[in-house]
Amino acid sequence: MTRRSCVAVVLAIAAVLPWLATPYQVTVLSFIGLYSMVALGLVLLTGVAGLISFGQAAFVGIGAYAAAYLSVALQWGAAATLLAAVAASSVCALCIGRLTLSMGGHYLSLATLAWGISVYYALGQIPALGGFNGLGGIPPLMLAGVSFASEVPMYYLILGCLCVGLVLVRNLLDSRPGRAIRALRSGAVLPESFGADTLRLKVAAFAVAAALAGVSGWLHAYMQRFVNPTPFGLNMGIEYLFMAVIGGVGSIFGAVAGAALVTVLKQQLQDWLPGLLGQAGNFEIVVFGALMLFVLARATGGVWPLLSRCMPAAPPMDTGALAGTALVPAQHGNGPDGEGAALLSVAGVVKRFGGLTAVDSVSFDVRAGEVVALLGPNGAGKSTMFNLVSGNLTPSAGEIRMRGRRIDGLRSREIAALGLARTFQHVKLAGDMSALENVAMGAYLRGRSGLLGAMLRLNRAEEAALRQTAARQLARCGLSECVTELAANLPLGRQRTLEVARALCADPALLLLDEPAAGLRHAEKDELARLLGQLRDEGVTILIVDHDMEFIMKIADRLVVMRFGQKIADGDPGDVRRDPVVQEAYLGA
Amino acid sequence: MRRIVVRFALVLAALAAASAHADLNIGIVISATGPAASVGVTQQRTVPLLPRTVAGEKVNYILLDDASDTSTTVKNVRKLISEYQIDALVGPSLTPNSLALLDVLAETGTPMISLAGSGAIVEPVDAKRRWAFKTPQSDTLMATIVVKHMVETGIKRVAFIGFNDAYGEGWWREFSKLAELRKLEVVANERYTRTDTSVAGQVLRVVAANPDAVFIAASGTPAVLPQVTLVERGYKGKVYQTHGVANNDFLRVGGAKLEGTFVPAGPVLVAEQLRDDHPAKAPSLEFIKKYEAIPGAGSRSTFAAYLWDASLLLQDAVPRALKQGGKPGTPEFRKALRDAIETGKDVRATNGVFNMSATDHIGLDQRSRVMTRIEKGSWKYIGE
Amino acid sequence: MDAGTFQFLLQDGITSGAVYVLLAMALVMVFTVTRIVMVPQGEFVVFSVLTVAAFQQGLAPRLAWIVVGAALVATAMELAQRWIARDAAGLAGRLLALLALPLAAAALAVWAVDQSSPYAWQCVGAIALVTTLGPPVYRIAFRPLAGASPLVLLIAAIALHFLLVGLGLFAFGPEGSRLPGFTFEGPRIGDFRVSAQTVVVVAASAMLIGAMLLFFGQTLAGKALRATAVSRTGARLVGISPDSAGELSLTLAALVGAVSGVLIGPATTLYYDSGFILGLKGFVGAIFGGLAGYALAATGALGVGLLEAFASFWASAYKEIIVFTLIVPVLMWRALVDPHVDEEAA
DSSP states (O other): OOHHHHHHHHHHHHHHHHHHSOHHHHHHHHHHHHHHHHHHHHIIIIIITOOOOSOHHHHHHHHHHHHHHHHHTSOOOHHHHHHHHHHHHHHHHHHHHHHHTTSOHHHHHHHHHHHHHHHHHHHHHOGGGTGGGOEEOOOOOEETTEEOOSHHHHHHHHHHHHHHHHHHHHHHHTSHHHHHHHHGGGOSHHHHHTTOOHHHHHHHHHHHHHHHHHHHHHHHHHHHSEEOSGGGSHHHHHHHHHHHHHHOTTSHHHHHHHHHHHHHHHHHHHHHHHHHHOSSOOOHHHHHHHHHHHHHHHOTTOSHHHHHHHSOOOOOOOGGGGGOOOOOOOOSTTOTTOTTSEEEEEEEEEEEETTEEEEEEEEEEEETTOEEEEEOSTTSSHHHHHHHHHTSSOOSEEEEEETTEEOTTSOHHHHHHTTEEEOOSSOOOOTTSBHHHHHHHHGGGGOOOOHHHHHTTOOHHHHHHHHHHHHHHHHHTTOGGGTTSBGGGSOHHHHHHHHHHHHHHTOOSEEEEESTTTTOOHHHHHHHHHHHHHHHHHTOEEEEEOSOHHHHHHHOSEEEEEETTEEEEEEOHHHHHHOHHHHHHHHOO | OOOOOOHHHHHHHHHTTTSSOOOEEEEEEEOOSSTTHHHHHHHHHHGGGSOSEETTEEEEEEEEEOTTOHHHHHHHHHHHHHHHOOSEEEOOSSHHHHHHHHHHHHHHTOOEEEOOOOGGGTSSOOTTGGGEEEOSOOHHHHHHHHHHHHHHTTOOEEEEEEESSHHHHHHHHHHHHHHHHTTOEEEEEEEEOTTOSOOHHHHHHHHHTOOSEEEEEOOSGGGHHHHHHHHHTTOOSEEEEOGGGOSHHHHHHHGGGGTTOEEEEOGGGGGGGSOTTOTTHHHHHHHHHHHHTSTTOOSOOHHHHHHHHHHHHHHHHHHHHHHTTOOTTSHHHHHHHHHHHHTOOSEEETTEEEOOOSSOSSOOOGGGOEEEEEETTEEEEEEO | OOHHHHHHHHHHHHHHHHHHHHHHHHHHHHHHHHOOOOTTHHHHHHHHHHHHHHHHTTOOOTHHHHHHHHHHHHHHHHHHHHHHHTOOTTHHHHHIIIIIHHHHHHHIIIIIOOTTSOHHHHHHHHHHHHHHTHHHHIIIIIGGGTTOOHHHHHHHHHHHHHHHHHHHHHHHOSSOBOOOOOOSOOOEETTEEOOHHHHHHHHHHHHHHHHHHHHHHHSHHHHHHHHHHHOHHHHHHTTOOHHHHHHHHHHHHHHHHHHHHHHHTTTSOBOTTHHHHHHHHHHHHHHHTTTTOHHHHHHHHHHHHHHHHHHHHHOGGGHHHHHHHHHHHHHHHHHHHOOOOSOOOO
């Protein structure tokens, strides 16, 4: 039995359930469907993009009230109110997102909390929306002449919307913008380094989650035919997050698992506890809390990973399709610079951190087609210099130019767009993505499809091209047999080479390599040296930092040596090696 | 102390299916947890007191808690209707929760006797509200006696402080309408939340507006906070509360600072002080005796009394519905029960006398409310 | 607005704010040591107040039964784990914290304190009960999740909050209580008399901030506690037990919460579920400090209190909206100023 057929069986059961279940159970299933949609948005936000949001219930409320008000007061039809609900929640999310998503971590969570509370009270204050007593009399849902007023049709509608949501999100995650969103989890540095605008991506993820919540709200309004603020307050917002984490934020199906577990458990506790405990006490919430603690202790990654192990594994990626030759357009490599032109010029750059001067008036050039090595003892300021060039830090003084354009002060993604790609001293990979996907991230700027195209799967051609390009780079770096491996499972040496492949995938004019040989075995170092030499022959300009002299000597055209933030030597490798100042720096006091 | 028998009784009933009688199933939904817990817990305690047989039929009560949340109420009621085939629903405790049920009731043909305050639940009696009844006096009724008392005692300027939720909002609607009608000037309209630790700002505004009386639209012990703050701020005028504070915890928490407060209430609150021929006196005393005998219950609760009244209504209606020939558990019986409730005449209860009709699903009149005053830490009846 | 009104609102804001400061301190402390956002901090406050109120009303303190229950469950879990691991090292110490002290506190509360005891003694009884709840709570809820991500810890804290609120309803009922007020006269500032309540709460907050800064900033033990949050492995390598650190910080938090409760109790009526909103406002303050700085957290919490006081004067119906909407720009400003690089994985 394959995973595909497993999914088909589950769907079939879901479709048949209403005929086997009592009307009440159908209602419970419908509520599970509603909650799953919101939890799905949270999986996207929290599990994928790493943003904790307590405010999803507010978006459900906005969708529900949009549907309620427009259908009651203005007599709009159901399709129109659906568009309005999605639009209202998405637009709100875009506005709120622009304002708050530039904040990190805790600040963001609190902002979503504040937002959730404000919306709850705001909904209660507006008399036209019925205030705290609510708005009733919502007409039954009529779509294309079919009435969804009773439980079973409504259940199918909810099931349909949930399935559409799952498919759209899955498509999104498996695409160019999706990979960038998934990279957000490890922080902003990685996505920005290959050109992704992290703020825009976060706002986009936030808007998608809000749209899902808005649809859930729309369905809620028509199912219950009554809206009031209580189901959209902070308590519910917390509960959605709860469902997502209990189910497992690592997978979209975790949303459904979590929503189902929590809802069914609450219903069952209501039935069992009075019989068991027999008191006039209200212990459902106590037992619920205790059970959830138990579940968390046993399965910190959520319930879904446990369930998933009982199902057949997902089919491995079809690597045959990677052998094609359709590639994404070249970008910057082999640019019109010509040999000898100064591709990168660093002039009098200074970087101070408070009282410490990490880089003190350093100047050097990297000419097109050269391999320049930046050397120096620990604390010399090499990594700082790298970060200054790639835009992760801003110089306190001085200029950096790439191809004649000033790049100091630009953001790293803007510099990436100009043709710079880098690797990191501490490997930055998305561990839960395959090697292929990690490398494909490098080609982010070479693709164009957006979120909508990704969700609707209109991007298949470009996606295939991106994958083939990534496969090509992996082959170039000697990693063909790791294509489908999860990045986290690779040994460190391979991970470093994977980063090089990712950088190459951007088709860069200038490649910055931060200690690429650290942790590699001898044979692997030889391979890497050969690769770098090949790249130089193909015209790629490389700036490399490393400690291994032997490795450097094999590939560098020129050495720049730093010490205590200052440049102490710059020239031919042989000459620099013999320079007494350099020798003293490495061996002396 | 047992909670109401649920599955066990039903299983037994199913096993004894040879019997020609089907049991009567009454669903009860109250808010025993969440913000309205102080109301719901008293109602929950009352359920074991309800009669086990009515007109020779065994009665099963199925009690569910909706945690003050409307979605949960709807889920619970669907469960009661679908899994337990209830013949009638008693509850919910809260107005929005009752409003949320109107569609479900009309769709399934189930009569509901709500325990919530707002008249909007049953007025106007249209296709949806045909199935909705309620036992508490409506906010309008209570607001009338308050405003009447204010006008009669020469008050011209009133300040309003209420809960920032459905309760406060409902009261504001009724009170402001009546105040305008009776030419009372409302000089302030402040709100606060149940969980607020301080209402200094609101009280400052109220005091600055120099009212003759302050009307506090809150319920339970949270209603103490604004009053205590007023007293501490030197306010010397009159204070009126709503019937939502009619329980002894309110007196306990507020202490001496509550002296002289006017509180409209159902007759049950001051049952001993009613004249002997008051129709609510006997039912009230009987209820109080039973309720105060529950360990840990404390003294009488008007909210619990609403539940008791709903039961009295059912006890009056069920025999007549059975006579129509309906069998419990069928839609016909539910319809007959609804009709029987609607045609009940002079049903004496703790909160007055019910006379429902096709246009009036509250059925209460002037005899259902009294004005009381807090004197020396207890409720003193001062008129109707 | 005249001067008298302004002073009154200012005092009100500072008094409420000082309460939130107490909560914010505890939240920051627990977070800096364990990475747990202690959502149930408010429950410690409320439990202590309502227990004192129970003594005042001559009722048996039901919290004692909860403490006993928690102690037994925690001990059972600990013994089971040690049995499986065949590890008896330090068992005596564990049993002291998990079983002996809670039982002792429960015994004290049930037999040595009643309605006729002096008020101070009743407070001691309540504080002892709540404080000894700390180690069992840590053992039951958080120890099994040691090393989990902050998100999972947050969810666990939320689950614990549900549990404690439900137990609170069982133990104390749905109605609220107040404590007898402080009867001494506060000082005068100009022609405005500061209330005794304000003096007590502000003084307590100030002392607490001072104590926190001193302990965590200057003493070795405090620094050790902070180190465990940064790296559990590193802490172990230098001989600091992350679990002891976690347990200690939670116990301290329970102590702070319990004492805060006794201080706030006279000012306002507290209910079994008041803890959440108190904790939430303390959380706002704590976030303002980046969940790291005590002084900033105190400033933030105080700010919330002041904002609330003035907003409830200007537009009471919109108070929540005003307070929570204004938090957002303040947070944006803090986020811009905070040099912390956003590298923490969820």
